[in-house]
Amino acid sequence: MKTYISKIAYIFLILIIISACKKEYRNPSGANANDVVTTAKGMTGIVVGLQKLYISGRLGVYFNSVSVSGFVTNEILLRNAGNIPELQLFTGGGAVDGTNNILANLWTTSNKIIYDADNVLNNAPSLGDKAYASGLIAYASIFKALALGNLSQCWESIPAGTGQNVSFISRVDGFNKAIGVIDNAFAVMAANPISSGFISNMPPGIDIPNTLNALKARYALFAGNYPLALAAANSVDLTRRSTFNFDALTFNPIFEIATSTNNVFQPTDINLGLTGANVPDPADRRVPFYTAVGVNPVVRLAGFGVGLATPIPLYLPGEIILIKAEVYARQAAPDPGNALTELNRVVTKLPTVDIFGVGAALPPITGSLTPAQILPLIYKHRCIELYLSGLKLEDMRRFGLPNSERKRNFFPYPFTERDNNPNTPADPAF
Template sequence: MKRFKTKYTFRVSFIALFFMIIGCGKDFTDPTRVPEDAVFGTLQGLTGAVVGLQRDYTAQRTSSLYNSVTSNGFTTKELFLVNPGNLPEAQLNTGGIAVDGTNTILSGMWSNSNKIIYDANKVIEGAQLQSDKNYASGLIAYATIFKALALGNMSQSWEQVPNGIGVNVGFMARKDGFSAAITAIDQALAAINANPISTTFMANIPPGIDIVNTLNALKARYAMASGNNDLALAAANAVDLTKKSTFNFDATTQNPIFETATSSNNVYQPVDSTLGLKVPLQPDLTDKRVPFYTSINPTIAPRFRIKGFGETLNTPFPVYLPGEITLIKAEAYARKNDLTNGLIELNKILTKTAATDPFGLGANLPALASVATQQELLDQIYKNRCIELYMSGLKLEDMRRFNRPNSERGRNFYPYPLVERDNNTNTPDDPGF
């Protein structure tokens, strides 16, 4: 097969031409663009489109990556607002009724997620018609990663999510959104099992993402969010915890957390060394994960600064962390009331050192000798998820699942963006909190 020259220059020029982010109630077709069959009907066009999914998900302040980390961080008190003049962030920092359908961080995540789902579906449909099944399985799997992330972000943020793309679409419960993500992942894994991904496809996409491990990790994440402990445990056990899977950046396409927040010191920084946790769940003073995620500026306020996965313009951002997968195992066992195995998995996180973690993230703490009750174990798992997965965009979902009090967060679910409400009569009522 002829190798396509689709990498970074193609990604920027091709995708800038073909993709725009708009609300899900809109028609995504545009008569001024090249016809869709020219994009989604050939392997070269499909490759450009699937690379564009990653760019849409990660690039700049409008991306789902920035918006999910930022909305979650303010709502769950992980972040300190440096400049109240940043109105969308300021609304989220205040919480409650201050957050409304005009918030551009939330509308950006909503529109970006729906556009990604639409484009991913087009890639998957087009790939299924291609004769090179090994290349096609790569297209399907890669597109599914971003489709699953988009469905997951929406289901973690809103009570209901669109049940399709188009005009006046209906809505489904957020748990069904997680189920849709898992179904898509299962179909992608089946495609890979039938036709292993070709090396040609892997050479034509940006480096960083471990496709099979990522699919299983996301399956575990969304199974846990759905309350399916057995499925979460099985999917987590399928992930190779020695491997990394990352969104990579460079001087042209910068890490969006660094680009917007870290470099400017004008939007947000970490709240402090508590990482937003209340007594008695605050990190131990010797927990090495705190200096991994934060640094100290002794002269210029604020004192605590972003480190971790937003430290530099080219710091890779993990699609998932190995520690997340271990903590999913711990939680699944704990919720099945298997305290012995739950504690074993939790202690793997507590005793892990930087040298033994693929990302250099380790608590380096002593193991817990025992836990007296299921609730005690769950509290410890929640605490360590908040520390291990700081600024990951996952904490709000955790707060609800672990039944943390409303006083610890600014909202339970977000109001629906006006970009949807103004174009879809089926948009549900906004939640009270």
């Protein structure tokens, strides 16, 4: 599939640039869109392109979501003040405005992914090979859900669709929309299991059903739908890996842009930017997993940004376990006993038993704790377990941390949207 990746990637990345203000995402010199979306081959190219868009360096959703959350939550430290978009985020507050290219890339590429995914979701059901169509729909659903989720984590409102002068929906509606996309994928897969032929045409790494369940659990938690979050989390097989894979042609974006250059960002400090009661235990083995000892700076990135071909997980087993812990603590009838049990699965987990090598290997937390006492501990261990995953800003809001501990709460809308859509909401105060 490297032929698909290279060709589709360049076409789509160019489209992002030339279409940023139009939101129609057309390429007049390219193949006829109707031809592309009426064949299995054409739609295969589109869904492979969705993955490429998501992980493609400075334009990709992944790198920009990690950067946005990392800078404003103090996970990462700016290494070069000449990087103006990064400097704005690192400074925070009013320094972040609609000109910020990192936010613009995150916004534009997410909407591009939604647009392309919709083309597949609308046309794949017409294919004669329903098992192959099922794979196309499920794969496209993963990336549409991710795009909706990332937009909803950063902005108070998100576009209701793609096109000219679109209306906006609340961020909670955005999370629920992502869940709806995932539910549709499960219904399609139940009716027609994905064919082996489709799987063989995809880049290796992504476990489709487990990823869909993990994302459903994540976004149900963010939307406050605790029964749904627990059910989805319980459906994830924690022994199975689901990763973005990289090689000599497609680089790990964190390594390529930050780790290898030392010119963009590095960890804030050995405590991962955490302070007070949230500082990691000196014996916590997740800290040496995510960081390495250097000279300038002393603390350097490791973990999932350590190498050019290091795979990046779409979710960690620890995230799923901590979702269960949080649900037990927050649900209508709190269950602090089960919340602590799930939390201790992460606290005591050995690196050798985690499929990605992420493990604290600490003694269990003991005592009869109330939900109010357990929730701050869940937050602390999410910060450490899920370091630089792009999820911390959402966590800070959900766990009620004061605005003074972060540099932004939500982000202003990019001028590429505001200048072309009169329905763009007012920017948040902070």
